[in-house]
Amino acid sequence: MIKSQVLLFLSLGLTAVTGRSAKPNFIFIITDDQDLHLNSIDYQPSVQKHFAQEGTWFKKHFCTVALCCPSRVSLLTGKAAHNTNVTDVSAPYGGYPRFIEEGFNDHYLPVWLQEAGYNTYYTGKLMNGHSITTYDAPRARGWNGSDFLIDPGTYVFYNSTMTRNHDPYKNLPGEYSTDLVANAAVGFLEEAIAASDRPFFIGVAPIAPHSETVTNPRPAKFNPPVPAKRHEHLFQNVTIPRTPNFNPDKPGTASYFKTLRQLNQSEIDYNDDWYRKRLQSLQSVDELIGSIVARLEANPEVLENTYLIYTTDNGFHISQHRLPPGKSCGIEEDVNIPFFIRGPGIAKGAVQTVPSSHTDIVPTLFHLAGIPLREDFDGEPIPVTEELLARNEKSEHVNIEFWGNYLVEGNTFFGQSSLLNNTYKTVRVVGEEYDLAYTVWCTNEHELYDMTNDPYQLENLYNTNSTAINGWPIDKITSRLNALLLTLKRCKGRVCTRPWEKLHPGGDVKSLGDAMEGRYDVFYLEKQHQVTFEECALGQVLSSEGALEPVIWQEEWDAWSLAT
CATH class of the missing domain: 3.40.720.10 (Alkaline Phosphatase, subunit A)
Known part of the structure; x- marks a missing residue:
């Protein structure tokens, strides 16, 4: 005292x-x-x-x-x-x-x-x-x-x-x-x-x-x-x-x-x-x-x-x-x-x-x-x-979102075609052993950048399974980042700062590193909903934003990892 x-x-x-x-x-x-x-x-x-x-x-x-x-x-x-x-x-x-x-x-x-x-x-x-x-x-x-x-x-x-x-x-x-x-x-x-x-x-x-x-x-x-x-x-x-x-x-x-x-x-x-x-x-x-x-x-x-x-x-x-x-x-x-x-x-x-x-x-x-x-x-x-x-x-992630058009300022080099829909969802994850940027566009295209080795975002690693970050295969990383982004897209209150608690109510996962355990591979790679868009809307139109809530881990699902 x-x-x-x-x-x-x-x-x-x-x-x-x-x-x-x-x-x-x-x-x-x-x-x-x-x-x-x-x-x-x-x-x-x-x-x-x-x-x-x-x-x-x-x-x-x-x-x-x-x-x-x-x-x-x-x-x-x-x-x-x-x-x-x-x-x-x-x-x-x-x-x-x-x-x-x-x-x-x-x-x-x-x-x-x-x-x-x-x-x-x-x-x-x-x-x-x-x-x-x-x-x-x-x-x-x-x-x-x-x-x-x-x-x-x-x-x-x-x-x-x-x-x-x-x-x-x-x-x-x-x-x-x-x-x-x-x-x-x-x-x-x-x-x-x-x-x-x-x-x-x-x-x-x-x-x-x-x-x-x-x-x-x-x-x-x-x-x-x-x-x-x-x-x-x-x-x-x-x-x-x-x-x-x-x-x-x-x-x-x-x-x-x-x-x-x-x-x-x-x-x-x-x-x-x-x-x-x-x-x-x-x-x-x-x-x-x-x-x-x-x-x-x-x-x-x-x-x-x-x-x-x-x-x-x-x-x-x-x-x-x-x-x-x-x-x-x-x-x-x-x-x-x-x-x-x-x-x-x-x-x-x-x-x-x-x-x-x-x-x-x-x-x-x-x-x-x-x-x-x-x-x-x-x-x-x-x-x-x-x-x-x-x-x-302090949590290790930041949720970034955008709806609507990309607006060119100044002399418009690219004409009206540059006023394209810019709707996307991004999550930045900054831990002691990783620094990642993951984006899903409203076109359902994806980007993944290893910001430690590629801070200028020139090499999109999404779907490049010959590459690994921190020793983790790309598909396993993106499966976890997808679930994290899906949890954050409609989060409120504590879920926004502790999203892993929602995905894993038992409390054994508190970070991306924890979620990378092999026992969760089937859960994230096969059972989890994906972040998707039905269309590129100009504002937050929930009917255009695909799945709104993630699948929640159940402890009895450990059998998945034992069966693989």
């Missing part, structure tokens, strides 16, 4: 002696479409100084949907997209109106934090479809203060549309979007610090490095991001990293990836320019970080009791696998994203490879704030502290 009390006292940063709230504060910075694998964070000295050096980088953090709105809703609710039913950026399957229709305006992070005694603030982009016609129908609940970017001006860097608190919206021509968000964030931080008897949460959501999206007049145009004028001169000789999957000689092996032609030099030049503009636009985000940290440093007792998080909603690709600028794919560039955290009890300068996802973020904040976890969370706390790491309880 004494030891636990000491640990609790230390984890709160000794704030009790200051007279301030004992609960920790949170500042949550989320960019828009920021890559990890194209090295964008290498060009952000503030991220390196204030997050990489002062906190922990979770290198295997994933979004659960590689698309803005469904990703943000999953993050804010702690629920997988198949449970939020917000699966797109606009009607009928997504957007702010869908968020309202599904009842989440009363059941998401800021509402829960207010119920726990927090003051809550937000500035920047909340989600797609939060617009001049919807922002007050109804207003987003749960915020003591807000300054939202809203459509159609959300993605117009020098002509934003914003609404502060409950005031009518304003157009702000000539003012740079990220600077407006930075000023609002520091202002809310001043207000939060002044209310010293209450802990605070501040969400900060600049749009960089998202494309500049002009929706009026139609059709919408997706242009490169626009940097602040003071940053336009930077990185003139920088180009997209020429990784092995950059415009490769061979096309992909599944869905529309098979049809993509190689980019020509003018298209590569165009993409390089787009990449530079992304890096330039992130410099104002870096300045935003510096402003927030500088204000916190003026009140050291507040800084010592504040967790700062830096992440993005989804990743981005430019030229990888012959793709034009865009997101939404299951490739690593789109789903494996930056996630940094610093604060009380967080190791400095550390790198962790424990897999985590956006559905884990709200449970993590709850844990750090001492709020009991909700049973309907589909995620679990990320082991951000030594205490959580020592428990070694």
Whole structure:
């Protein structure tokens, strides 16, 4: 008991002696479409100084949907997209109106934090479809203060549309979007610090490095991001990293990836320019970080009791696998994203490879704030502290899903034929002895990648039985991954974090490695349902998604293994 009390006292940063709230504060910075694998964070000295050096980088953090709105809703609710039913950026399957229709305006992070005694603030982009016609129908609940970017001006860097608190919206021509968000964030931080008897949460959501999206007049145009004028001169000789999957000689092996032609030099030049503009636009985000940290440093007792998080909603690709600028794919560039955290009890300068996802973020904040976890969370706390790491309880998988079309941004190299259905389900499994990516497309094509030996996803191992991973035949691995993906596709609550418990109620299987025992071969290879699709739908249509539940292991079925 004494030891636990000491640990609790230390984890709160000794704030009790200051007279301030004992609960920790949170500042949550989320960019828009920021890559990890194209090295964008290498060009952000503030991220390196204030997050990489002062906190922990979770290198295997994933979004659960590689698309803005469904990703943000999953993050804010702690629920997988198949449970939020917000699966797109606009009607009928997504957007702010869908968020309202599904009842989440009363059941998401800021509402829960207010119920726990927090003051809550937000500035920047909340989600797609939060617009001049919807922002007050109804207003987003749960915020003591807000300054939202809203459509159609959300993605117009020098002509934003914003609404502060409950005031009518304003157009702000000539003012740079990220600077407006930075000023609002520091202002809310001043207000939060002044209310010293209450802990605070501040969400900060600049749009960089998202494309500049002009929706009026139609059709919408997706242009490169626009940097602040003071940053336009930077990185003139920088180009997209020429990784092995950059415009490769061979096309992909599944869905529309098979049809993509190689980019020509003018298209590569165009993409390089787009990449530079992304890096330039992130410099104002870096300045935003510096402003927030500088204000916190003026009140050291507040800084010592504040967790700062830096992440993005989804990743981005430019030229990888012959793709034009865009997101939404299951490739690593789109789903494996930056996630940094610093604060009380967080190791400095550390790198962790424990897999985590956006559905884990709200449970993590709850844990750090001492709020009991909700049973309907589909995620679990990320082991951000030594205490959580020592428990070694975090699951080894991440469930990734997508419904709808692949959207090309920028100069559409491939015409309308590139707007093909992109519906798929993916599971990433990261263990001590394996790192795997398994995908089933709505065309019922499959992909399997050994991410340890093929991090650029160039060799699809599905149906290549001459190959083995970790000494396991490919067909045996895919049979287990199929069952895992099938269990996750409609999971709720604990099943999402402990899917092997559902497949093996006896509790003797807790990981992919456990499931690879030979006694289970017949169960997985012959008796289990397969992940399949009846058609490529644009949203979550259960009648299109084949089997919805797996076969459950029965102990008496050991006779199968004895008979083989």
